[in-house]
Amino acid sequence: MIKAILTDIEGTITRISFVKEVLFPYAAKQLATFMRLNENKAHVAEQIAALKAIINEPDADIESVISVLLKWIEEDKKITPLKQIQGLIWQTGYEQADFKGHLYPDAFEFLQAQHAQGTALYVYSSGSVRAQQLLFKYSDYGDIRALFSDFFDTKVGAKQEQAAYNTIVNQLPFSANEILFLSDVASELDAAKAAGLKTLHLIRDGQALSEHPYVHDFSTVKLEQFV
Template identity: 70%
Template sequence: MIKAILTDIEGTITRISFVKEVLFPYAAKQLPDFVRANANNTLVAEQISAIKTLIAQPNADLELVISTLLTWMAEDKKITPLKQLQGLIWQTGYQQGDFSGHIYPDAYRFLQQQQQAGRQLYVYSSGSVKAQQLIFQYSDFGDMRPLFTDYFDTQVGAKQQSSAYENIISQLPFAASEVLFLSDVTAELDAAKNAGLQTLHLIRDGQANSPAHNYIDDFSQFTTEHLA
C-alpha cells in the first residue's frame, strides 16, 4: 500500500515550457549582473568556489565563471551550483511578480486529494530545493508549500541513478515499496524502480510510454489501483 508520494516537477506537475520558456531565459538574462553584484554574498561565493573546482581552475576570474554558467545553462546541464544560483535569481522574479509558478490544475487537485487522504508528499527535482519551494510558494494556486513534507534535489544524487532514490528513502519513515514516484522521464522511473519504489509515468506531451511502468495522461486518470 502506498503511504507517500515522491513527485518530479517539470513535465509532471508543471508544463515543460514554463521552465524552458520562462524560467531559463529569465535566469540567463539576469545571471551575469546577479553574479557580479553578489559575488561576495556567502551563498553565491560558495557556488562560485564550487564552479571553480568543477572546471579545475581555482584561480578563474568572475567572467570565466559567468561564461561557464551561461554555457551550462544553454546545454541544460543538471549541475548543482548552477541550479543553486538559478534558484536565487528566480526568487527575485517571483517576488517582483515577473511570473508565477505554473502548476497543472489536475496536478493541484491531485496533490490536495492525496494529502487530505493522509499520504505524505515529497518533491525530487533537478532544480534546487530553493527553486522548488519558490514555484510552490508563488504558484498559480497560491502558496502550496503546506502540501509537502520535504524536498530533495541533486545533492542526493542524479535523478537517473538508483542510488539517489536509495538516499531519499533512507531519510523517509517508509519502505521503498510504500513510496510512489511520479515522473515524465523513463530513465528516472527506471532508476526509482530499481531502488524498490513504485512508479507512475506521466505522459503529458504524447511521448511514448514504457511497458515497465504504469502510465496516465493526467491525474484525472489516477485510480486507487495505482495505490495498491
Template identity: 55%
Template sequence: MTHFDHIHAVVTDIEGTTTDIQFVHKVLFPYAYDQLPEFVHTHQAQPEVAEQIAAVRARLDEPDAPVERVIETLLHWIESDQKETSLKALQGMLWADGYQRGAFKGHLYADVVPCLRRWVEQGKKLYVYSSGSVQAQKLLFGYSTEGDVTPLFSGYFDTHVGHKREAASYRNIVDTLALPAEQVLFLSDVIEELDAASEAGLQTLQLVREGNRAGSRHPHVTRFDDISL
C-alpha cells in the same frame, strides 16, 4: 484510472509532471540566462554567491578562474541544460527575485493541486524530487498559478541526494522517509528516472503530458486525476 495499493508517500517530479516543461525552458531558463551575469558581478562578495562561484571553480579545476570565466561556464551550462548543483543554486536565487517581483508565476497543470489535496486528506505524505534546487522547487510551488501550495508537501529533494537517473538516489530518499520502498510512489515523465526508481524498489508511474511518449515498462496516465491511491 490506475490504482496503487499500500502507498504511504508520493514523490513527484516537476518538469513535465506537475508543470509544463515549456514553463521551465521558455520562462525560467531565459530569465536566469539574461539576469545571471549582472547578478554574479553585483553579488559575488555575498557568502551564498561566493560559495557557488567557488564550487564552479572547483568543478573546472581552476581555483583562480576569473569571474568572467565562471559566468561563461554558468551560461554554457544553462544553454546545454546541465544539472550542475552550483548553477541550480544560483538560478534559485535569481528566480526568487523574479517570483517575488511578480515577473512570473509557477505553472501547475489544473489537475495537479486537487489531487494533491485529496491525497493529503487521505493521510499520504507528499514530497518533491527535482533536478532544480530545493529553493527553486519551493518558489515554484509557493508562487504558483494556484497560489501557495507548499503546505501540502512534507519535504523536498534535489541533486544533493544524487542524480535522478541513478537508483542510489531513490534509496537515499527512501532511507530519509523511513518507509519500505514499495510504499513509496514516484511520479515522473522521464522513463530513465522511473527505471532508476523501480530498481530501488519504489512503485512508479509515468505522466504522459503534451509531446511526451509512454514507455512500456511502467504504468502511465495523462493526468493526476487518473491516479487512485
C-alpha cells in the same frame, strides 16, 4: 499500499515550457549582473567555489564563471551550482511578480486530494530546493508549500541514478515499496524502480511509452492500483 508520493516537477506537475520558456530565459538574462553584484556573498561564493572545483579551474575569474554558467543553461545541465544560482535569481522574479509558478490544474487537484487523505507528499527535482519552494510559494494557486513534507534536489544525487532514490528512502519513514514516484522521464523511473519504489509515468507532451504504468493526466490515478 502507497503511503507517500515523491514527485518530479517539470513535465509532471508543471508544463515543460514553463521552465524552458520562462524560468531558464529569465535566469540567463539576469545571471551576469546577479553574479557580478553578489559574487562575494557567502551563499553565492559557495556555489562559485563548487563550480571552479567541477571545471578544475581554481583561479577562474567571475567572467569565466559567468560564461560557464550560461553555457550550462544553454545545454540544460543538471549541475548543482547552476541550479542553486538559478534558484537565487528566480527568487527575485517571483517576489517581483515577473511570473508565477505554473501547475497543471489536474496535478494541483490530485496533490491537494492526496494530502487531504493523509498521503505524505515529497518533491524531487533537479531544480534546487530553493527553486522548488519558490514555485510552490508563488504558484497559480497561492502558497501551497504546506502540501509537502520535504523537498530534495541534486544534492542527494542525479535523478537517473538508483543511489539517489536509496538516499531519499533512507531519510523517509516509509519503505521503498510504500512510495510512488511520479515523473515524465523514463530513465528516472527506471532508477526509482531499481531502488524499489513504485512508479507512474506522466505522458503529457508526446513522450515515448515505457515499461512503467502511465497516464496522460492525474484524473484517473488511483493509489490502490499500485500493489
